[in-house]
Amino acid sequence: MTTEAASNSKKPRPSSSSFSSLPEEVALKCLLHVPRCYDLNLSLVSKTMRSLVRSPELHRLRSQLLKSVYLSYDFYFYQIAMDPSPSYRWITFRPGEKTTDYQLEQRFPRHSLGYAVSVGSEIYFIGGRSLPSTRLWILDTQSGHIWTAPSMKVGRSEVNKTAVGVVEGKIYVIGGSEEDSQVEVFDPQAQTWDFVGEEKVTCESRFSASMKQKVYMVNRDGRVSTYSPREGINNDATEMPSDDIIKFVCVVKNVLYGCFEWSGLMWFNTKLKVWRKVVDRDGKDGKLELYSFAAAKMVEYEGMIAFFWPLCNIDPFKENILCKLIALDRLGEEIRGRIEWSGIVATLPRDIVLRDCLVVSG
Structure with a gap:
């Protein structure tokens, strides 16, 4: 071995950075942004990683990121007249999960x-x-x-x-x-x-x-x-769509969207002060695919637009609440939409009126 090689062999190697060497608080914040589907693979990396993945603190932090839709409803006038204590009823659910994963919330007096x-x-x-x-x-x-x-x-x-x-x-x-x-x-x-x-x-x-x-x-x-x-x-x-009426608005990723009666789903260009159509994945008019004319509510949910509307159930005394999730992508000066998910999110009594629709964290 040459003198130079021997000298190099004695030099301490730079210590490689290790995820497990991070403070637990920092490691948990990193894991917070890793999809849950990778939990099993992460658990096989090391005992430390397995402990972090199973940590109650990680579960708590993840639960804070979860968002639920809160949708309130009441009944038409003739049913209200028969209710001695009129109130709004609330349901909560996460679109895209099992259709039975919704909960009925407590009632609140209408006047409040x-x-x-x-x-x-x-x-x-x-x-x-x-x-x-x-x-x-x-x-x-x-x-x-x-x-x-x-x-x-x-x-x-x-x-x-x-x-x-x-x-x-x-x-x-x-x-x-x-x-x-x-x-x-x-x-x-x-x-x-x-x-x-x-x-x-x-x-x-x-x-x-x-x-x-x-x-x-x-x-x-x-x-x-x-x-x-x-x-x-x-x-x-x-600059507005001619002879059209807007039904809902919401903001998704710092873009203002409006749902018009006839023009369908549009976005607002804040620089030019003009409404533009949201096109489908092929760049064509997506009015029929992306928007339901029966939609009663519209809200941002997990970076997408969620439409909700009631539909008759096979049971004449019940009504289904349908949801359509629209994913959005920016491509140059266009915004393209595609249906990410659609389905029934709740089954409620017949002849309801949807009121407030909000997304709540935690």
């Missing part, structure tokens, strides 16, 4: 439910549905408890057109009163309401959604305006 918005595992009911109210109710979906929180300063209702959005964890309420009113913001951490600025504004939108630290407000004809805590109201001109 105003505009609904979710933040984490909590659902906030703001104001009144038909009559102005300053009330705020909070439902903790993990415990099932519902309680009243501090009231708003202005009475608001959905009938008077209300826009609600969540920006940086705070809930902003725009409009909803019989006269022009200031924007109010609720801080869930401090449990306080405050006015934002002194300007009184009017809300003309029927739909709202949160995106990029702004509240997007959409009129029935598709006109889009925004509210930002820093910039206030912005009413830039919008």
Whole structure:
């Protein structure tokens, strides 16, 4: 052996990095993003890895990432008249799993439910549905408890057109009163309401959604305006589909989507201020494939769009709730959609009316 080779053989080799050498907290956060289908393979790597995969802490962290759809419903007027204690009923489920994996949630008095918005595992009911109210109710979906929180300063209702959005964890309420009113913001951490600025504004939108630290407000004809805590109201001109009416809006991966009565599923180009059609996987008009004209609700779910609508059951006293999940892909200046999953997610009594549809974490 040469002197140089002997010298090299004595040099310490650089220590190779090992996953098991990471602090447990860091290792668990890494495993959190690995699909569960790989758990068995990971368990065979080492005793340490097997311990991490089976850790109750990893199970807890994963459960926090799980999202469920909360869908409320009640009955048509003639059935309500026969109910001595009218209330909304809630079901919860995860689309794409077994169709029997839904749960009936507790009832809540009808008068207590105003505009609904979710933040984490909590659902906030703001104001009144038909009559102005300053009330705020909070439902903790993990415990099932519902309680009243501090009231708003202005009475608001959905009938008077209300826009609600969540920006940086705070809930902003725009409009909803019989006269022009200031924007109010609720801080869930401090449990306080405050006015934002002194300007009184009017809300003309029927739909709202949160995106990029702004509240997007959409009129029935598709006109889009925004509210930002820093910039206030912005009413830039919008190029709209001619003679069409929007039915729902939602945000998926920082893109605003709208479902129109005749044009079908569309997305909003925020730079050009124009609505564009979502095409199918072949780049063709996907109106018939991607959208159901019977759809009653639309919501973002796990990076996809979920449509829901009731359909008759073979039992004349029951109704099925159908779901269609639309996966979305950006390709240049196009957004293409494809049906990822569809099926029955619940079977409920006949003649129901779907109300709120929210996605809740945890």
